[in-house]
Amino acid sequence: MKLLLSPLKIGSITVHNRLVMPPMATFKSTDDRFTEQVLDYYKEKTDGAAIGLAIVEHCFVSPEGKAHPGQISIAEDGAIPGLKRLADIFHANGSKALVQISHAGAQASAAVTGLPVLGASSDVMNRQGDVPQEMTLDDIHRITACFASAALRAKEAGFEGIELHGAHGYMLSQFLSPLRNHRTDEYGGPVENRVRFHCDCIKAIREATGPDFVIAVRLGAADYPRGECEPAEGGLTEEDGVRAAVLLEQAGADLIDVSGGLFGTERAGYPGLAMFTDISAKIKKAVSIPVAVVGRITTSDQCEAILENGDADMVGAAAALLKDSDWAKKMVKEIEEG
Numbered sequence: 001m002k003l004l005l006s007p008l009k010i011g012s013i014t015v016h017n018r019l020v021m022p023p024m025a026t027f028k029s030t031d032d033r034f035t036e037q038v039l040d041y042y043k044e045k046t047d048g049a050a051i052g053l054a055i056v057e058h059c060f061v062s063p064e065g066k067a068h069p070g071q072i073s074i075a076e077d078g079a080i081p082g083l084k085r086l087a088d089i090f091h092a093n094g095s096k097a098l099v100q101i102s103h104a105g106a107q108a109s110a111a112v113t114g115l116p117v118l119g120a121s122s123d124v125m126n127r128q129g130d131v132p133q134e135m136t137l138d139d140i141h142r143i144t145a146c147f148a149s150a151a152l153r154a155k156e157a158g159f160e161g162i163e164l165h166g167a168h169g170y171m172l173s174q175f176l177s178p179l180r181n182h183r184t185d186e187y188g189g190p191v192e193n194r195v196r197f198h199c200d201c202i203k204a205i206r207e208a209t210g211p212d213f214v215i216a217v218r219l220g221a222a223d224y225p226r227g228e229c230e231p232a233e234g235g236l237t238e239e240d241g242v243r244a245a246v247l248l249e250q251a252g253a254d255l256i257d258v259s260g261g262l263f264g265t266e267r268a269g270y271p272g273l274a275m276f277t278d279i280s281a282k283i284k285k286a287v288s289i290p291v292a293v294v295g296r297i298t299t300s301d302q303c304e305a306i307l308e309n310g311d312a313d314m315v316g317a318a319a320a321l322l323k324d325s326d327w328a329k330k331m332v333k334e335i336e337e338g
């Protein structure tokens, strides 16, 4: 069928094939900026026009939202020249490109940022031993505006869009998970409230960037605990993950990029290789925008099967591409020859 090589419309743009380079932190920035080394890395990974959509690693939208040393900033206008060089690299290599924008929330550390740690709720200490401050409504509004300003910087640099990081336990993932969100205001309680912050960000970004800018959401679609296949008791359920995707589409998202929730990118014990395709398939049935999926995808047969089954519209491989910069080119060649 060669579905992998077929184009796909995402919002206002068309990607030339269904392969995604998922966001992968390089941990290599200095002074919060892209280094030559990071630019070369992206050039190498997208060389050969085999990647339809490249997504830049998570960049922090506000200083207290920095997740770790070596992370890149999109929190001020000084980021734009580096981003522009990066956008030019992707375009020269034939990829459309998004920047993943993120706030680490309660996963940030005062030792790294020198600032108070913010979270959906204040009752769970993070791994570094910080107790987060429960965000006030003013904090939520301020950070919503930071996401919108970050998206505008990506647009000014020439990117087709952004991806909101709503997975792996970072701030938006904390709001979505009942294990971290114990709020009693309109941002806590039922899933409609727990996804409100995401939807506020989407609307603010749309307002700032206009109708043609692509807004993707990396959605931690359920809270699969480390070492386990089924969602954690009391955590984000698959049903609520699907409902969240529907609400994100209604708020104006153009693409849902499915990954794991609060506990990260793994889903141990999932039978088979493509570990999030059961949940991406449920999301795809519930929304009309495209759905991307990642998670232990390594072969061209797997990619093609996922697309043929209708489990997702796009497939991404992080570890495989990290290990082998020719991975995407090999996939394309195998499909062309197959």
Ligand SMILES: Cc1cc2nc3c(=O)[nH]c(=O)nc-3n(C[C@H](O)[C@H](O)[C@H](O)COP(=O)(O)O)c2cc1C
Pocket: 022, 023, 024, 025, 026, 057, 058, 100, 165, 167, 168, 218, 259, 265, 294, 295, 296, 297, 316, 317, 318, 319, 320, 322
């Ligand atoms: C080195 C590395 C860095 C990563 N950084 C990010 C990131 O910045 N943002 C994100 O959403 N996911 C990040 N991930 C997760 C990947 O995008 C992907 O979801 C995960 O590795 C599962 O896909 P895979 O099985 O193909 O590796 C990272 C993964 C790796 C290996």
